[in-house]
Amino acid sequence: MAFLKTIKEVGHYFYEIYDGAASLVRGMKVTGSYFVRPSSIVTQQYPENRATLKMFDSFKGELMLIHDENNKHSCNVCNTCARKCPNGSIEIIYKKVEGADGRSKKILDKYIHHLETCSFCGLCVPSCDELALKFDQKFELAVFDRSKLTKVLNKPGSSSKAMKE
Amino acid sequence: MYDFTALIGSITNLLNETFSPFWAGLIMMVSLGVALLLFYAVLGLYLVYAERKICARMQNRMGPNRVGPLGIFQTIADLIKLLLKELIYIKNADNFLFNIAPFIVIVASIMAIGSIPFAKGLQAIDLNIGVLYILAISSMGVIGILLAGWASNSKYSVIGAMRSGAQVISYELSVGLALLCIITYAGSMQFSEIIASQQDGWWLFKGHIPAFIAFVIYLISGTAETNRGPFDLAEAESELTAGFHTEYSGIKFAFFFLAEYMNMFIIAAIATTMFLGGWLPFHLFQWHGFNRVMDFIPPVFWFFGKTAFIIYVMMWFKWTFPRLRIDQLLALEWKYLLPINLMNLILIAFLTLMQWHF
Amino acid sequence: MEETLLDIDMQEKEEYIINMGPQHPSTHGVLRFETCLQGEKVKYLIPHCGYIHRGIEKMCEHLTYPQIIHLTDRMDYLSAHINNEAVALCIENAMQVEVSDRVKYIRTIFAELTRIASHQLWWCAFGMDLGALTTFFYGLRDREKILDIFEETTGSRLTQSFNTPGGLMSDIHPNFQKRIKEFITYFRKKLPEYDQLLTGNIIFRERTKGIGMMTKEMAIDYGVTGPSGRGSGFHCDIRKIAPYSAYPFIKFNEITLTEGDTYSRYLVRIAEMWESLNILEQLVDNIPQGSTMLELKVIKAPKGEFYQRVETARGELGVYIVSDGGPSPARIKFRTPNFSNLFVINKLAAGHKIADLVAISGSLDLVIPDIDR
Numbered sequence: 001m002a003f004l005k006t007i008k009e010v011g012h013y014f015y016e017i018y019d020g021a022a023s024l025v026r027g028m029k030v031t032g033s034y035f036v037r038p039s040s041i042v043t044q045q046y047p048e049n050r051a052t053l054k055m056f057d058s059f060k061g062e063l064m065l066i067h068d069e070n071n072k073h074s075c076n077v078c079n080t081c082a083r084k085c086p087n088g089s090i091e092i093i094y095k096k097v098e099g100a101d102g103r104s105k106k107i108l109d110k111y112i113h114h115l116e117t118c119s120f121c122g123l124c125v126p127s128c129d130e131l132a133l134k135f136d137q138k139f140e141l142a143v144f145d146r147s148k149l150t151k152v153l154n155k156p157g158s159s160s161k162a163m164k165e
Numbered sequence: 166m167y168d169f170t171a172l173i174g175s176i177t178n179l180l181n182e183t184f185s186p187f188w189a190g191l192i193m194m195v196s197l198g199v200a201l202l203l204f205y206a207v208l209g210l211y212l213v214y215a216e217r218k219i220c221a222r223m224q225n226r227m228g229p230n231r232v233g234p235l236g237i238f239q240t241i242a243d244l245i246k247l248l249l250k251e252l253i254y255i256k257n258a259d260n261f262l263f264n265i266a267p268f269i270v271i272v273a274s275i276m277a278i279g280s281i282p283f284a285k286g287l288q289a290i291d292l293n294i295g296v297l298y299i300l301a302i303s304s305m306g307v308i309g310i311l312l313a314g315w316a317s318n319s320k321y322s323v324i325g326a327m328r329s330g331a332q333v334i335s336y337e338l339s340v341g342l343a344l345l346c347i348i349t350y351a352g353s354m355q356f357s358e359i360i361a362s363q364q365d366g367w368w369l370f371k372g373h374i375p376a377f378i379a380f381v382i383y384l385i386s387g388t389a390e391t392n393r394g395p396f397d398l399a400e401a402e403s404e405l406t407a408g409f410h411t412e413y414s415g416i417k418f419a420f421f422f423l424a425e426y427m428n429m430f431i432i433a434a435i436a437t438t439m440f441l442g443g444w445l446p447f448h449l450f451q452w453h454g455f456n457r458v459m460d461f462i463p464p465v466f467w468f469f470g471k472t473a474f475i476i477y478v479m480m481w482f483k484w485t486f487p488r489l490r491i492d493q494l495l496a497l498e499w500k501y502l503l504p505i506n507l508m509n510l511i512l513i514a515f516l517t518l519m520q521w522h523f
Numbered sequence: 524m525e526e527t528l529l530d531i532d533m534q535e536k537e538e539y540i541i542n543m544g545p546q547h548p549s550t551h552g553v554l555r556f557e558t559c560l561q562g563e564k565v566k567y568l569i570p571h572c573g574y575i576h577r578g579i580e581k582m583c584e585h586l587t588y589p590q591i592i593h594l595t596d597r598m599d600y601l602s603a604h605i606n607n608e609a610v611a612l613c614i615e616n617a618m619q620v621e622v623s624d625r626v627k628y629i630r631t632i633f634a635e636l637t638r639i640a641s642h643q644l645w646w647c648a649f650g651m652d653l654g655a656l657t658t659f660f661y662g663l664r665d666r667e668k669i670l671d672i673f674e675e676t677t678g679s680r681l682t683q684s685f686n687t688p689g690g691l692m693s694d695i696h697p698n699f700q701k702r703i704k705e706f707i708t709y710f711r712k713k714l715p716e717y718d719q720l721l722t723g724n725i726i727f728r729e730r731t732k733g734i735g736m737m738t739k740e741m742a743i744d745y746g747v748t749g750p751s752g753r754g755s756g757f758h759c760d761i762r763k764i765a766p767y768s769a770y771p772f773i774k775f776n777e778i779t780l781t782e783g784d785t786y787s788r789y790l791v792r793i794a795e796m797w798e799s800l801n802i803l804e805q806l807v808d809n810i811p812q813g814s815t816m817l818e819l820k821v822i823k824a825p826k827g828e829f830y831q832r833v834e835t836a837r838g839e840l841g842v843y844i845v846s847d848g849g850p851s852p853a854r855i856k857f858r859t860p861n862f863s864n865l866f867v868i869n870k871l872a873a874g875h876k877i878a879d880l881v882a883i884s885g886s887l888d889l890v891i892p893d894i895d896r
Binding site for chain 3: 021023026058059060086119126
Binding site for chain 2: 017024027028030031032034035038040041042043045
């Protein structure tokens with residue numbers, strides 16, 4: 001019986017070697033099969049593919065104030081977006097002007113978005129009742145100077161749609 | 166055909182005629198040294214490049230492709246960067262040993278190249294104990310690694326160096342025994358004679374199964390000796406950050422890096438010479454037409470082709486397998502490779518005695 | 524955690540102290556293991572956390588409930604959606620509103636996708652820890668498909684902030700279901716490759732079997748939940764114990780193994796990926812119609828204390844809100860899974876080699892910002 005046991009153990013020793021080697025070969029088959037198939041390369045060449053690289057429509061890039069062709073935006077300085085923003089990234093500077101009916105009215109002077117503190121949570125865009133805001137598809141947001149991240153979103157010379165002049 | 170003996174001989178004669186024997190010898194040595202150094206640097210850089218490309222392909226990437234077409238100058242750019250980098254002075258390091266360690270590592274691998282036969286006659290020195298010489302020289306590298314680990318005065322480095330010491334010393338045995346199998350077959354330790362004995366067939370094929378076993382063991386333990394692949398415990402990035410060369414920077418780090426790749430080349434070159442017929446072309450039975458065509462390919466191509474194949478296999482290992490633990494590494498050597506190797510050697514001795522090999 | 528090993532007179536004790544971290548490749552972030560070695564063996568270790576403490580709980584006290592959501596993304600960034608869901612559910616419970624079935628289904632689909640993505644990243648990193656460098660790229664390659672699904676609907680890849688108290692930020696993209704079905708067939712083909720490359724590998728098996736034994740009692744004592752706890756036979760799947768969202772509507776198995784070593788923790792995660800694919804398959808075609816957002820005038824929790832727990836990719840996440848009736852919580856506490864999972868490492872790693880410590884900490888799947896908050 002002892003003899004049989006020894007035979008069994010020796011067999012087990014060699015089986016272990018075989019089993020180990022077979023498992024190694026299986027692993028090498030995976031990497032080897034990718035090596036011979038260049039079509040399996042999934043990486044893209046980034047600066048080269050800039051022209052074709054398109055973000056999804058819902059991509060949350062830079063915040064922007066929508067301007068129409070007459071350079072008009074629809075912000076009516078209700079300040080909801082600034083209140084919704086958890087980081088205080090939105091700052092709205094307004095002027096008070098005398099309206100036609102004699103009541104003072106707020107008009108937008110500067111819509112400032114502090115991109116450096118924005119965490120892209122997306123609370124501002126749906127909060128706007130006038131649908132004045134949207135996220136751009138721009139994703140190359142890195143700059144060398146931090147001050148460049150403070151963006152004024154209303155274009156120079158633009159005015160609000162609500163203002164009738 | 167493609168015999169370099171005559172060419173080298175005529176150059177030697179020319180030198181001997183024009184200069185006194187002392188100057189002739191000096192010029193020979195210097196030019197050989199420069200040639201080997203250049204070869205070393207260029208080959209090392211391109212092995213790094215090849216590894217980066219190969220692993221990229223295995224990992225569904227493209228690898229370096231910015232510097233030059235297909236990125237072939239990438240490693241040269243890296244070398245320039247490493248040359249220009251600051252050599253960081255370690256405060257409590259043993260400065261002498263710290264500085265000398267990379268040189269020991271690199272000198273060991275340069276010296277080993279000297280006796281590798283690239284083609285008939287294209288060999289710096291054909292020692293009659295070539296195999297022993299290479300084994301002796303290439304195991305000197307571990308001294309550099311141990312010194313580097315010790316002199317850095319860093320805890321990670323010491324652990325890495327100690328692991329490396331234990332590893333190289335153990336696997337030296339297997340490398341030696343695996344090569345001894347072929348020495349037994351060929352009956353010589355001289356590389357030129359070992360190659361000559363394979364004129365009618367490579368030892369891998371005509372040495373029956375024992376030669377194949379010896380080849381596999383040689384590949385495994387050779388990979389282990391270069392501290393690569395699944396046996397890179399001395400560096401063990403995820404455990405020891407970078408192991409023995411944690412504290413090195415700039416060109417000193419580059420020396421370690423180059424030496425690793427050149428050691429891989431040396432291991433592959435020896436495997437080629439011992440098992441795959443060195444620079445001999447591939448011959449198939451008595452197909453004279455086929456054999457004639459094979460003969461037309463220069464031996465240098467044969468040598469580098471076979472070496473490249475073995476290097477590829479070693480890289481394949483590295484990019485597929487997880488790393489072993491130190492006790493498993495030693496168990497693999499002492500419990501599996503060494504007993505199998507010894508049995509194998511006895512078998513080969515028997516086969517040689519009975520003249521049963523082809 | 525005030526005591527440090529460095530205070531002890533080392534000359535006397537002949538101990539070899541190594542600081543693994545805060546900058547170390549295998550701690551996966553700014554975590555520090557003060558490790559006492561004897562040769563290669565780990566005698567004991569003290570984990571030090573707090574290097575990435577941002578005070579999220581305190582910050583939450585100054586934010587309104589919808590604003591809290593985006594901070595929870597940054598705790599366990601690999602299961603961002605599930606963190607969001609936990610807070611949203613807790614607030615919904617407090618307000619005693621019930622979201623539509625559509626929201627529940629979509630939340631669950633997102634949660635399971637998040638779980639798969641998280642396990643994929645864990646698989647890559649675990650392979651890297653053990654020195655198999657190619658796993659990293661295969662895992663990330665497949666994870667990219669999930670991130671694309673996320674991005675198409677939510678606009679973000681990692682920190683989606685897709686949940687909000689009362690529903691979702693937006694409806695799903697028309698391609699959503701199609702892409703998920705594509706992913707399921709794609710990933711079913713790729714998962715066996717994971718097994719061939721790593722699970723079956725003899726070196727891998729030797730490295731992980733019998734390493735870092737955690738008994739069921741230990742898991743319960745330390746509060747180790749998630750796949751790490753289930754690897755020890757601890758039935759702790761919140762999806763089964765206290766089903767939330769769409770989990771009551773579907774059939775799935777809780778994966779538990781009893782060995783309790785690194786290998787079984789590995790197997791649990793691999794099996795969970797398969798199981799998550801099954802869950803996705805059940806849900807993806809049956810998303811009911813309905814609104815994705817409740818019309819809530821004001822989001823205020825009534826005065827009181829509220830607790831909600833969910834199963835993230837790493838274990839049980841508990842959200843505990845103490846409200847004084849205002850628009851923001853008086854006190855909020857997150858019971859994060861990683862914090863509990865971390866401290867068992869001292870017990871697991873003692874006596875093993877330093878290479879095993881790396882394997883064990885990899886098998887616990889730690890995300891450091893979740894520990895520190």
